Amino acid sequence: MDEMSGFITHYLISGPLLTDFIADKADKNQIRYEQYLRSIVAERNKPAPSDNIKIGDKSELGLPWEYYYPGSGFVNISQFSVTPKKVELLAATGLVAQEDMEIRAILWTYTAVDVWLGDQKICSVTEPVYKPIKKKEIKLVLKEGYNALLIRMQNLAVRDTRNIFGIQLLEHREKVAPALPDAEHAEPFLALDHWLSGIEMKGNRIYFPADAPCKVYLTYDDASNDKDCVDVSGMSCADVKRDMVMAVVYGEIQHKKMIRKIELLHNKKPAYRQSASSDEIRRAMFEELSLMGAEPAFQPLRFGLFYVLARWHLGKKAVQDEAHINQALEQMERREDCSDFFLAGLLRMMQSFSLPAALSAKAEQTILNYRYWMTEDGSDGMCFWSENHALMFYICAFMAGNQYPDKIFPRSGRTGLQVSEVAKDRIRQWLADIEEYGFEEFLSADYMCVTLGALLNVVDYMEEEESERAVRLVDLMLKSFACHTFRGSIIAPQARIYRSVILPFTQSAQALIHLLNPETPVGNSEWMVFLMNSKYRMPHHYASLMNGPLEMEYQTGNAWVKLEKQQDYMLTSVQSPRYDEKPSFWENISFDDSADIESNLYIKSFNERFHGTSRFEPGVQGYQQHMWYAALDNDTVVFSNHPGEMADDGGMRPGYWYGNGIMPAIKQQGNLLGVIYDIGEDHPIAFTHLFFPASKFDSVSKDGQWLFGQKDGGYVAIWCSDAMVPHNDRLIDCEYRVYGTRMAYICQCGSKEEFESLGHFRDYCQTLSPAFDHSKLKLSASNGYTLASIRSENKTQYV
Structure with a gap:
C-alpha cells in the first residue's frame, strides 16, 4: 500500500481481453455516438470472478492470472485503439485487518467497474466516461484476517483509452496490510518488485x-x-x-x-550536421526517409506509404512498395483512426505517379467508399475534429472528389464534383478561423507536422486563392516556431504535447527547424515527404528569429502566450487566466442543439471538448496542454505539472510529464513566473512535480526552499511553498515531488551578464522572499509580484 496516498498498489490481473465492438445504431454526432457505445459496452449484473485464483491459471476470460507490475496505485492498462473495441479485465487483491472494522475508501475510474468484498458486491460503476475521472465512495466492512477484493472492469476502447481504476483507503491505514490471493506463488513476484524498486543510479x-x-x-x-x-x-x-x-x-x-x-537522460544529446547547406540537409532527410521499409522482406510500418512516396520521388522503387501501399489501403478500408493521414499521402502520390493496375482499382474503391465526415453513413472510431484531422479530412475529400468527379461517393450520395465543392467551403472556413484566431493546437511540435501535411496539400492542389492563404499559414506556423526556438530547439508552451516535452530537440517539428537553419540539431519526420515535390518554399529568413533577445506576447486560439528570450536563458508560458487588457474569446457552441454541426465553429467546439481547452483557467480539467518552460539550453529545461497518472510511461493523456490533470494559475512577468496549483478533492493525484534534470546542468544546488541550476552563462531558480521531495521512477535525479493539494512555485531566470555570478543571482533570489497563503491561494514576492488563484470550471471538459 502507498503510505502517502493510501492507494492499494498490488494486484493480480487477468487481461485485458479486447474484442471488436460496434453498434448498428449510427449518429451524426460522434460525441453522442461514442457516449452511446459507452452506455451499452458494459454487461450489467455479471457475477464476481471466481475466487479460486492461481497465478498462471486461466480466468473466465481465457487469459492467465498474472502479477501486475509496476504497482503505482492504479491498475493502468491504457492503450490506443484504432477501431472500437470492448475491453475486459479482472483484478484481485486483498486486505488483512487487525480486527473487525469499517473503512471508508474511494474507487477512482474512467471505466465501468464492479467491486466485490468477499462474495458481496459493494460498488458498481455502470458506464465508462472519457473524462474526467469518476470518484465513488465505498465502505469496506472488513473482518479480522484476510479479506478478498475482486474487481471486474469493462470499457470502450476508442482511440486513446483510459483503462484505469484505483482503490484508495481514507482511514485506519495503520490497522490493515495489503495481501494477494495465491500468496505463496505471489511472494517471489513481490520480492522481485521490491528489489527492482531499490535500484539506484549515480552517473553511469x-x-x-x-x-x-x-x-x-x-x-x-x-x-x-x-x-x-x-x-x-x-x-x-x-x-x-x-x-x-x-x-x-x-x-x-x-x-x-x-x-x-x-x-539514461544524460546520454540523450542533440546531434548536428557539420557544414551542411540547406539543400544538402533537405536531400539527406529525404534519403533517410526513403530507406525506411526498403528492405527485401516486408516489415509493416505505420507510415510505410509515406516512405514509398519518398522513394518514388527519388526514383528508387523497392520490392515491397506495393505491400506498403496495400497495407495503407487496408487501414483505410477498416477506417482506422488516423487513416486520413494515409489517405492524404495516397492522394498526393496519385497526383504524381500511376499505381499498378490492381492497386489502382483497389484504391479507387477505397477512396470512393471512405467516410469523409462523421455526418456521412457509417460508424467507426475515427477522430474527425482535431485541428489537424479536420483540415486533413477536408482536403482529402476535395482531392478525392477531383480525382473521381463523375463517380458517386456512396456514404454521402454525392458526385465527386459535389464532394469537392462541399470540401472547398469547409476548407475556406478552416482557413478563415486560423487567420482570425491563430492556431488552436498552437506550437504543438508533434501535431503541427500533421497540420503542415494537410496545408501543403492545400498549397499544391487547390486554386490560387486557397493555395496562397495556406502558404501564409505555413509561414505563420514556422515563424512562431522560430520565435520559440532557443539554441536550436523549440521551447514553447503547447496546446497538445507528448513525453518529448522533457527533451525538446526530439520533437517532430525539429525537422522543420533543422530545414530552416542548418546549424540547429538534427531532426526528421515522415511528414517532410510532403515537401519533396511541393511548390512551397521554406522561409529561411525566419532563422534570424531563432537567435538573440526577443520579448513578445500574443493571442492564439483562446490562449495568451508570453515569451522572454535572452542569450543565456528563455522563459515562456501561457497565462491562466488571461491578464491582457482586452481578452477576446471564441465561444463553444457544441451544446447548442440548433447549431450547424458541419460548420467549422461547431467542429472547433467539438475539438475543445475532446482535446482540451485553450481557455486556460485554474481548476479546469486538463488534457495535453503544456503550460510553461524555462530553458538554459536546447536539452536543459525546467517545468512543473500536475500529472494525470501515478507513474511515468502509463500512456494516458494527460500523462505523467505531459499535460495537467488540473490546470494551475500562471502569470509571467519578464524573467519571473509564478504558478499556483489547487488540485481539489476530485482528482486522485495529490501531488505536483518539477522536472529538473540534474545531469543536464553544469551545477545544481539547494538552499532552503530554493533550487538552483546553472549552465553556461544561464541561471534558473525554483522556489516552492512546500517541500520538494526527490523522486526516481524511469528518470533518475530529474524529479522533485511536492505532496498535497495546494502549492505554489516561483521560477526566476537570469544570466551572468545580468547578475555577474551565480552567487549574486542566488542572493537576489533570496531577497524576493516569496510567500504563499495556502488558505487564500495567494502568492507574492518582495518585488511586487502577486498571483491569486480563483477556481474555475469549464463544462466543455466533461465527456
Whole structure:
C-alpha cells in the first residue's frame, strides 16, 4: 500500500481481453455516438470472478492470472485503439485487518467497474466516461484476517483509452496490510518488485540491492536484447555503456519477466550536421526517409506509404512498395483512426505517379467508399475534429472528389464534383478561423507536422486563392516556431504535447527547424515527404528569429502566450487566466442543439471538448496542454505539472510529464513566473512535480526552499511553498515531488551578464522572499509580484 496516498498498489490481473465492438445504431454526432457505445459496452449484473485464483491459471476470460507490475496505485492498462473495441479485465487483491472494522475508501475510474468484498458486491460503476475521472465512495466492512477484493472492469476502447481504476483507503491505514490471493506463488513476484524498486543510479553506474530473489540481468533498449545482456545476479553495481540511452534491468519468475527501465537522460544529446547547406540537409532527410521499409522482406510500418512516396520521388522503387501501399489501403478500408493521414499521402502520390493496375482499382474503391465526415453513413472510431484531422479530412475529400468527379461517393450520395465543392467551403472556413484566431493546437511540435501535411496539400492542389492563404499559414506556423526556438530547439508552451516535452530537440517539428537553419540539431519526420515535390518554399529568413533577445506576447486560439528570450536563458508560458487588457474569446457552441454541426465553429467546439481547452483557467480539467518552460539550453529545461497518472510511461493523456490533470494559475512577468496549483478533492493525484534534470546542468544546488541550476552563462531558480521531495521512477535525479493539494512555485531566470555570478543571482533570489497563503491561494514576492488563484470550471471538459 502507498503510505502517502493510501492507494492499494498490488494486484493480480487477468487481461485485458479486447474484442471488436460496434453498434448498428449510427449518429451524426460522434460525441453522442461514442457516449452511446459507452452506455451499452458494459454487461450489467455479471457475477464476481471466481475466487479460486492461481497465478498462471486461466480466468473466465481465457487469459492467465498474472502479477501486475509496476504497482503505482492504479491498475493502468491504457492503450490506443484504432477501431472500437470492448475491453475486459479482472483484478484481485486483498486486505488483512487487525480486527473487525469499517473503512471508508474511494474507487477512482474512467471505466465501468464492479467491486466485490468477499462474495458481496459493494460498488458498481455502470458506464465508462472519457473524462474526467469518476470518484465513488465505498465502505469496506472488513473482518479480522484476510479479506478478498475482486474487481471486474469493462470499457470502450476508442482511440486513446483510459483503462484505469484505483482503490484508495481514507482511514485506519495503520490497522490493515495489503495481501494477494495465491500468496505463496505471489511472494517471489513481490520480492522481485521490491528489489527492482531499490535500484539506484549515480552517473553511469547502477547500484543493485543485495539478495536478488532470482537471476537478474542488465541489458539495453528492451528486455529482448540478448546481444548486450549481462547476468548481474550477486553484483552490487555495474557500469552502463556510455552510448546507451535506456538501461533495462529484469528478472524472470515462472516465465514472466518483470522489467525496470532506467532512461539514461544524460546520454540523450542533440546531434548536428557539420557544414551542411540547406539543400544538402533537405536531400539527406529525404534519403533517410526513403530507406525506411526498403528492405527485401516486408516489415509493416505505420507510415510505410509515406516512405514509398519518398522513394518514388527519388526514383528508387523497392520490392515491397506495393505491400506498403496495400497495407495503407487496408487501414483505410477498416477506417482506422488516423487513416486520413494515409489517405492524404495516397492522394498526393496519385497526383504524381500511376499505381499498378490492381492497386489502382483497389484504391479507387477505397477512396470512393471512405467516410469523409462523421455526418456521412457509417460508424467507426475515427477522430474527425482535431485541428489537424479536420483540415486533413477536408482536403482529402476535395482531392478525392477531383480525382473521381463523375463517380458517386456512396456514404454521402454525392458526385465527386459535389464532394469537392462541399470540401472547398469547409476548407475556406478552416482557413478563415486560423487567420482570425491563430492556431488552436498552437506550437504543438508533434501535431503541427500533421497540420503542415494537410496545408501543403492545400498549397499544391487547390486554386490560387486557397493555395496562397495556406502558404501564409505555413509561414505563420514556422515563424512562431522560430520565435520559440532557443539554441536550436523549440521551447514553447503547447496546446497538445507528448513525453518529448522533457527533451525538446526530439520533437517532430525539429525537422522543420533543422530545414530552416542548418546549424540547429538534427531532426526528421515522415511528414517532410510532403515537401519533396511541393511548390512551397521554406522561409529561411525566419532563422534570424531563432537567435538573440526577443520579448513578445500574443493571442492564439483562446490562449495568451508570453515569451522572454535572452542569450543565456528563455522563459515562456501561457497565462491562466488571461491578464491582457482586452481578452477576446471564441465561444463553444457544441451544446447548442440548433447549431450547424458541419460548420467549422461547431467542429472547433467539438475539438475543445475532446482535446482540451485553450481557455486556460485554474481548476479546469486538463488534457495535453503544456503550460510553461524555462530553458538554459536546447536539452536543459525546467517545468512543473500536475500529472494525470501515478507513474511515468502509463500512456494516458494527460500523462505523467505531459499535460495537467488540473490546470494551475500562471502569470509571467519578464524573467519571473509564478504558478499556483489547487488540485481539489476530485482528482486522485495529490501531488505536483518539477522536472529538473540534474545531469543536464553544469551545477545544481539547494538552499532552503530554493533550487538552483546553472549552465553556461544561464541561471534558473525554483522556489516552492512546500517541500520538494526527490523522486526516481524511469528518470533518475530529474524529479522533485511536492505532496498535497495546494502549492505554489516561483521560477526566476537570469544570466551572468545580468547578475555577474551565480552567487549574486542566488542572493537576489533570496531577497524576493516569496510567500504563499495556502488558505487564500495567494502568492507574492518582495518585488511586487502577486498571483491569486480563483477556481474555475469549464463544462466543455466533461465527456
